[in-house]
Amino acid sequence: MSKESKKKKWSQEVTEKSDALDLEEGIFKSDDPAKIAHSLKRSAEASDRRKSTPFRSAMSMLTFYINRAGAGLSRRQRHVLEKAKVELRKDFGREPR
Template sequence: MSKKSKKKKWSQDVTEKSDALDLEEGVFKLDNPAKIAHSLKRSAEASDRRKSSPFRSAMSMLTFYINRAGAGLSKQQKHVLEEAKVELRKDFGRQPK
């Protein structure tokens, strides 16, 4: 296995089998930022394995996915995921950046 495919497998494993959150299947492929945020919030609040607050866990997983998917995301899907960050802040009563 090449070094590149090992890295890809590692990040895929984190996304699919994270010890912090049990994600709903296909959550990052949704086209509605509010639905993505709500799903991440539910997952973070339901998890008893996370190491930080539900907000931090949910935001970290979303940011991790955006960063790891990188060039593989369409401009539209990246925009949806970035908007999901705004929705996630709203869901947790945090001030937008």
């Protein structure tokens, strides 16, 4: 197994089996930023295994997914996920940057 495929397998496993959040299956493939944000918020608030605040856990998982997907993300999907960050901040009453 090459170094490249080990990396992919590792990040995919983290996304699928995060110890902090139980994610809705396929949520990062959604084309609705608000749906992604609401789902992450629900998961973060319901989790009793996270080490940080619900907001930080949800935002960290979203950022992690964007960063690890890298070049594999279409421009359109990257845009949707970046908009989901804005929606997540709104959901938690944080001022969007």
